[in-house]
Amino acid sequence: EPEVTQTPSHQVTQMGQEVILRCVPISNHLYFYWYRQILGQKVEFLVSFYNNEISEKSEIFDDQFSVERPDGSNFTLKIRSTKLEDSAMYFCASSEVRGNTEAFFGQGTRLTVV
Amino acid sequence: AQSVTQPDIHITVSEGASLELRCNYSYGATPYLFWYVQSPGQGLQLLLKYFSGDTLVQGIKGFEAEFKRSQSSFNLRKPSVHWSDAAEYFCAVGNTGGFKTIFGAGTRLFVKA
Numbered sequence: 117e118p119e120v121t122q123t124p125s126h127q128v129t130q131m132g133q134e135v136i137l138r139c140v141p142i143s144n145h146l147y148f149y150w151y152r153q154i155l156g157q158k159v160e161f162l163v164s165f166y167n168n169e170i171s172e173k174s175e176i177f178d179d180q181f182s183v184e185r186p187d188g189s190n191f192t193l194k195i196r197s198t199k200l201e202d203s204a205m206y207f208c209a210s211s212e213v214r215g216n217t218e219a220f221f222g223q224g225t226r227l228t229v230v
Numbered sequence: 231a232q233s234v235t236q237p238d239i240h241i242t243v244s245e246g247a248s249l250e251l252r253c254n255y256s257y258g259a260t261p262y263l264f265w266y267v268q269s270p271g272q273g274l275q276l277l278l279k280y281f282s283g284d285t286l287v288q289g290i291k292g293f294e295a296e297f298k299r300s301q302s303s304f305n306l307r308k309p310s311v312h313w314s315d316a317a318e319y320f321c322a323v324g325n326t327g328g329f330k331t332i333f334g335a336g337t338r339l340f341v342k343a
Contacts, residue, residue, distance in 0.1 A: 164329035
């Protein structure tokens with residue numbers, strides 16, 4: 117069964133450093149998403165991406181965040197200068213059609229900023 | 231604005247007992263509704279979804295949910311809980327025009343022997 121894969125599963129970084137979280141969406145999917153879940157809190161939408169551009173973003177997705185699809189398979193989330201409060205589980209998701217049909221989620225990357 | 235409320239932070243049921251997890255949503259039109267499950271340290275797995283049609287939807291692992299427009303609810307049910315069902319359950323809503331899914335705060339299910 118096709119699945120969304122995320123690497124690494126756990127990333128520890130020092131405050132102020134840049135991190136890149138990587139995702140390989142399902143191959144025939146066209147819409148890609150990043151969500152964040154701070155420990156013990158709800159899953160929050162960060163950004164959606166379609167046709168090589170951002171479709172929608174939340175207020176959380178400020179200038180320190182960026183997304184990219186550098187090739188035909190990867191979808192990345194970059195955090196430019198990490199802060200302690202960026203520590204969270206980051207989920208990548210993809211869907212075949214727009215937005216709110218079934219989105220398939222990856223296993224997540226746990227980011228710990230120290 | 232869209233929102234999802236899961237009134238129960240955690241629920242404990244005995245193995246073999248029935249389960250109902252509550253979910254209320256706020257959305258102007260007919261929403262797309264989802265239930266996801268998250269086991270500890272794991273990702274989000276879709277249990278079931280409602281887009282239109284029959285208001286009682288069947289999902290994986292023996293779960294079902296009923297959409298009640300009059301109550302703005304989409305409660306998740308299972309007739310007999312197994313110990314492996316212990317996890318966090320998230321209700322979520324999406325809309326037809328947007329790109330994002332809005333999640334509730336989650337309900338943690340504990341199953342006792």
